[in-house]
Amino acid sequence: xxxxxxxxxxxxxxxxxxxxxxxxxxxxxxxxxxxxxxxxxxxxxxxxxxxxxxxxxxxxxxxxxxxxxxxxxxxxxxxxxxxxxxxxxxxxxxxxxxxxxxxxxxxxxxxxxxxxxxxxxxxxxxxxxxxxxxxxxxxxxxxxxxxxxxxxxxxxxxxxxxxxxxxxxxxxxxxxxxxxxxxxxxxxxxxxxxxxxxxxxxxxxxxxxxxxxxxxxxxxxxxxxxxxxx
Numbered sequence: 481x482x483x484x485x486x487x488x489x490x491x492x493x494x495x496x497x498x499x500x501x502x503x504x505x506x507x508x509x510x511x512x513x514x515x516x517x518x519x520x521x522x523x524x525x526x527x528x529x530x531x532x533x534x535x536x537x538x539x540x541x542x543x544x545x546x547x548x549x550x551x552x553x554x555x556x557x558x559x560x561x562x563x564x565x566x567x568x569x570x571x572x573x574x575x576x577x578x579x580x581x582x583x584x585x586x587x588x589x590x591x592x593x594x595x596x597x598x599x600x601x602x603x604x605x606x607x608x609x610x611x612x613x614x615x616x617x618x619x620x621x622x623x624x625x626x627x628x629x630x631x632x633x634x635x636x637x638x639x640x641x642x643x644x645x646x647x648x649x650x651x652x653x654x655x656x657x658x659x660x661x662x663x664x665x666x667x668x669x670x671x672x673x674x675x676x677x678x679x680x681x682x683x684x685x686x687x688x689x690x691x692x693x694x695x696x697x698x699x700x701x702x703x704x705x706x707x708x709x710x
Contacts, residue, residue, distance in 0.1 A: 529633055529636060532636060532641070533633035535564070535614070536614075536615065536631075536636065538564060539560065539614065540629060543617060543623070543626065544627065548665075549665065550623075550661060550665070551654070551662040552617045552618050553654065554649040557644070558646065558649045561607060561612055561614070565603055565604055565607065568596045568600065571592075571596065572597070576593070607646070608646065611642075611644055611645050611648065612645070613642070615639050615641055615642070616644075618654065625638070625639065
């Protein structure tokens with residue numbers, strides 16, 4: 481790793497010190513300690529930003545797959561978070577299946593397996609503890625802003641990130657106008673297994689009645705045919 485001019489200058493000062501307990505030495509020790517702390521903080525900040533960025537991209541792709549959905553209810557949002565936590569379950573199952581074949585002593589892909597398990601445990605603890613960090617897509621303005629986000633980690637600051645727990649989502653109340661919009665979403669069940677509000681009982685009853693009518697007509701036709709044959 482290439483050292484900066486400031487670090488090279490500090491190293492020269494350290495070499496020039498004759499007594500390790502002198503005031504000059506203690507001052508330099510404090511400077512070095514601050515530099516180490518600052519570097520560590522910067523690394524942690526970049527790492528946290530990258531993790532959040534990858535999470536936001538995953539959710540953005542999921543939101544974009546539902547372009548007609550204008551209202552994401554708390555139940556809908558909760559299911560999306562659960563799907564995120566389960567995103568690597570299939571890969572983990574395949575790795576464990578390989579381990580079980582032939583009773584192998586060596587754990588193939590052990591590092592990847594440990595990484596998946598640790599990541600899921602950390603994210604699950606985050607969701608059920610301090611809260612899962614994510615953009616509040618239940619708010620129309622934030623949803624629109626999130627849809628148009630360019631996906632660059634440097635522009636994450638433009639998005640307002642909040643923390644969500646199961647309890648927060650359970651108690652979350654949509655404004656009346658949003659509830660009305662949610663009720664107009666006519667898709668009964670989407671591909672995530674989340675029921676969308678708005679499937680009227682009258683519509684389902686009408687469908688059942690139309691099926692019954694078709695069946696009764698077919699039965700009548702069959703009876704008429706039998707009478708004709710006799």
